Amino acid sequence: MLISRIHNAPDGPLVVQPISRTGIVLSVVIPTFREKDNIGPFLSALCESLDPALAGRYEIIVVDDDSPDGTLEAALQIANSHPQIRLTKRRGKHELAISVIRGWQAATGTILATINADFQHPPALIAEMWSRAHDSDLVVASRYCAGGGVGDWPLRRRAFACGARFLGIVMLPAIFRRVSDPLSGCFMFRRDVLVGAEMNPIGYKSLVEVLVHGRIITISECPYSMRKRRAGSSKATFLKSLEYIVQLCRLRATLEKAIH
Ligand SMILES: Nc1nc2c(ncn2[C@@H]2O[C@H](COP(=O)(O)OP(=O)(O)O)[C@@H](O)[C@H]2O)c(=O)[nH]1
Numbered sequence: 609m610l611i612s613r614i615h616n617a618p619d620g621p622l623v624v625q626p627i628s629r630t631g632i633v634l635s636v637v638i639p640t641f642r643e644k645d646n647i648g649p650f651l652s653a654l655c656e657s658l659d660p661a662l663a664g665r666y667e668i669i670v671v672d673d674d675s676p677d678g679t680l681e682a683a684l685q686i687a688n689s690h691p692q693i694r695l696t697k698r699r700g701k702h703e704l705a706i707s708v709i710r711g712w713q714a715a716t717g718t719i720l721a722t723i724n725a726d727f728q729h730p731p732a733l734i735a736e737m738w739s740r741a742h743d744s745d746l747v748v749a750s751r752y753c754a755g756g757g758v759g760d761w762p763l764r765r766r767a768f769a770c771g772a773r774f775l776g777i778v779m780l781p782a783i784f785r786r787v788s789d790p791l792s793g794c795f796m797f798r799r800d801v802l803v804g805a806e807m808n809p810i811g812y813k814s815l816v817e818v819l820v821h822g823r824i825i826t827i828s829e830c831p832y833s834m835r836k837r838r839a840g841s842s843k844a845t846f847l848k849s850l851e852y853i854v855q856l857c858r859l860r861a862t863l864e865k866a867i868h
């Protein structure tokens with residue numbers, strides 16, 4: 609009975625489809641892998657911040673990569689008393705960017721968003737971004753615009769992020785100059801801008817996919833200060849950095865193909 613609330617994530621091509629009116633205006637996708645101690649409190653905090661403006665008009669979709677630690681079971685405890693929370697499970701290779709897109713494919717809202725489960729993005733950020741979403745195609749939560757910050761990130765992590773941005777500017781200059789934080793893991797956009805575009809990401813980064821494949825004209829940024837992960841540990845690995853290079857090459861090829 610309880611288990612029937614957990615559905616399989618969509619499969620097939622990574623394309624977001626148009627949707628007829630459902631009454632849902634905002635769908636927030638949370639990708640998870642081994643977030644047992646974060647997901648319950650994070651879902652509660654997110655609902656609490658969205659309810660005042662959007663009760664009954666938003667949904668949250670958790671896309672879990674079959675975590676062995678009981679992440680989905682922890683999410684289910686909150687979902688049982690919050691019908692706006694939908695739980696989906698993927699099987700096979702763990703893929704963050706693909707998980708996020710699978711969530712948008714399952715979503716029924718007119719505006720699609722994503723945020724991490726580990727509290728590095730404050731849960732209240734989504735409500736703040738929502739208030740800016742009406743006159744923009746895309747709203748990006750940014751660490752690098754005025755008012756934002758990376759908190760007390762260790763030097764090694766800062767250097768890594770700096771290298772990743774530099775590589776992005778070299779490989780995809782037109783894309784990386786459009787926003788101050790193109791590697792942000794928290795953003796929202798109008799479904800319409802992505803409908804019909806087939807994506808093929810690898811690795812961690814989903815905003816660059818949306819920037820390359822989406823028909824985005826207007827962008828606004830919402831500053832935030834990145835926090836420490838509340839529990840558990842990061843799943844970012846050296847392999848993910850190599851995958852990021854492959855992702856940039858693929859996206860560059862997509863842009864070149866579109867020009868010629
Ligand atoms: N579905 C899914 N989620 C993931 C995967 N790796 C990380 N996540 C989730 O993506 C978010 C960011 O991951 P994290 O490991 O904190 O990356 P970091 O913030 O760059 O260190 C968190 O909500 C993770 O649970 C994955 O392979 N699949």
Ligand SMILES: [Mg+2]
Pocket residue numbers: 724726728837842
């Ligand atoms: Mg994190």
